[in-house]
Amino acid sequence: MSATNVTGPALVEAAAPTRTRQVVRALLHDRLxxxxxxxxALLIVTALLxxxxxxxxxxxxxxxxxxxxxxxxxxxxxxxxxxxxxxxxSRLVYGARPALFVSLGVVAIAIVVDVPLGxxxxxxxxxxxxxxxxxxxxxxxxxxxxxxxxxxAVLGPVLWNAALALALSWWPWxxxxxxxxxxxxxxxxxxxxxxxxxxRGSTVMLRHLLPNSAGPVIVQATVDIGxxxxxxxxxxxxxLGAQPPAPDWGFMVAEGRTYVxxxxxxxxxxxxxxxxxxxxxxxxxxxxxxxxxxRTVSR
Numbered sequence: 576m577s578a579t580n581v582t583g584p585a586l587v588e589a590a591a592p593t594r595t596r597q598v599v600r601a602l603l604h605d606r607l608x609x610x611x612x613x614x615x616a617l618l619i620v621t622a623l624l625x626x627x628x629x630x631x632x633x634x635x636x637x638x639x640x641x642x643x644x645x646x647x648x649x650x651x652x653x654x655x656x657x658x659x660x661x662x663x664x665s666r667l668v669y670g671a672r673p674a675l676f677v678s679l680g681v682v683a684i685a686i687v688v689d690v691p692l693g694x695x696x697x698x699x700x701x702x703x704x705x706x707x708x709x710x711x712x713x714x715x716x717x718x719x720x721x722x723x724x725x726x727x728a729v730l731g732p733v734l735w736n737a738a739l740a741l742a743l744s745w746w747p748w749x750x751x752x753x754x755x756x757x758x759x760x761x762x763x764x765x766x767x768x769x770x771x772x773x774x775r776g777s778t779v780m781l782r783h784l785l786p787n788s789a790g791p792v793i794v795q796a797t798v799d800i801g802x803x804x805x806x807x808x809x810x811x812x813x814x815l816g817a818q819p820p821a822p823d824w825g826f827m828v829a830e831g832r833t834y835v836x837x838x839x840x841x842x843x844x845x846x847x848x849x850x851x852x853x854x855x856x857x858x859x860x861x862x863x864x865x866x867x868x869x870r871t872v873s874r
Contacts, residue, residue: 597866598863598866598867601862601865601866602862602863602866605862605865607858607861607862608858608859608862608863610855610858611854611855611856611857611858611859611860611861611862612855612859613855614851614852614854614855614856614858615855615856615859617855618671618674618675618851618852618855619675621668621671622671622672622674622675622676625668625669625671625672628668629662629664629665629668629669630652630653630662630664630665631661631662631665632665632669634660634661634662634665634666635661635662635665635666635668635669635822636669636820636822637661637819637820637821637822638661638820639659639660639661639820640656640659640660640661641660642660643656643660644656644657644658644659644660645657645658645834645837645838645841646660647838647840648840652664654667654840654844655838655840655841657827657830657831657841658830658834658841663827663840663841663844664844666822666827666845667822667824667827667844667845667848669822670822670823670824670827670845670848671848671852672822673734673807673817673821673822673823674804674807674808674823674824674848674849674852675804675852677734677735677737677738677741677803677804677807678799678800678801678803678804678807679800680738680742681738681741681742681745681799681803681807682745682796682799682800682803684742684745684746685742685745685746685748685749685799686749686792686796688746689746689747689748689749689750689753690749690753690785690788690792692707692750692753692754693749693750693751693752693753693754693755693756693757693788694753694754694757694780694784694785694788695707695780696708696750696754696757696758697753697754697755697756697757697758697759697760697761697784698757698758698761698776698779698780698784699776700758700761704754704758707750707754708751708754711746711747711750711751712747714743714744714746714747715747717744719741719744719745719806720744720806720809720810722740722743722744723737723740723741723743723744723806723810724740724810724813724815726739726740726743726744727740727810727815727816728815732814732815732816732818733818734816734817734818734821734823737807737810737811737815737816737817738807740810741803741806741807741810745799745803748795748799749792749795752788752791752792752795753788753791753792756784756787756788756791757780757784757788760783760784760787761784765783766779766783766784769782769783790867791867793863793867794860794863794864794867795860797856797859797860797863798856798857798860798861800856801852801853801854801855801856801857801860802853802856804849804852804853804856805849805853807825808823808824808825808828808849809825810825811823811824811825811826811829812825812826812828812829813829814826814829824845824846824848824849825845825849827841827842827844827845828842828845828846828849830842831843831845
């Protein structure tokens with residue numbers, strides 16, 4: 576009996592070519608989704624092609640320029656220069672790299688670690704489920720950003736320590752999400768049929784429960800990438816993320832806050848970049864939630 580016969584969160588068909596075309600068509604007909612796609616694509620292209628897009632690649636990577644401090648935006652420097660004479664636009668372009676790569680790394684770690692845990696807990700149930708859920712409750716008792724701050728303070732204020740700290744604070748959400756899906760499906764007829772046929776528990780989880788969990792995980796991951804960008808920027812703002820001279824949007828906002836009333840572009844530009852990146856992933860995530868919800872009427 577196929578998993579596609581299950582009512583509720585059955586999402587196996589999302590992997591089929593027909594369903595994929597339906598999802599793409601629905602996204603392309605949603606104006607907010609298109610805005611999100613454009614913003615996300617812009618971030619990705621900027622991060623990958625930073626050396627080609629930055630007007631002054633050396634300055635974007637941290638090289639200082641004497642005699643060019645705090646210049647206002649002009650034809651040579653579209654977003655002005657900072658207190659060390661570096662081109663703000665170049666720094667902004669290079670700052671897309673840690674913003675994107677750290678957020679992708681954090682979400683990827685959370686998914687790789689938590690999805691198997693959630694599947695096992697939801698499918699097996701019993702004491703194992705109870706133990707895993709109580710451990711997640713312990714982590715959820717702490718605000719994610721506060722837990723990340725404490726972790727970075729212990730490990731040291733380095734970019735990848737910040738990424739590890741954020742991954743540590745993010746993992747319970749995916750474990751609980753996948754566990755909920757697996758627990759709701761383990762008594763469904765198609766799972767009983769698979770057991771009757773003698774399939775091993777690991778095979779049932781991989782062939783039936785994992786595909787049904789893909790939709791919620793994709794939606795959650797898309798939204799979380801934007802949230803991690805904001806959290807990573809917050810850590811950098813207080814000095815617990817990327818360290819100078821590395822380009823980082825959060826650290827750029829922190830550097831420019833002293834000059835906010837005189838050289839507004841120093842903090843406004845990276846602040847706007849963070850806002851647009853988070854907005855793009857949120858819009859795309861909301862659109863995917865609507866499209867992948869099996870209760871939504873096909874468009």
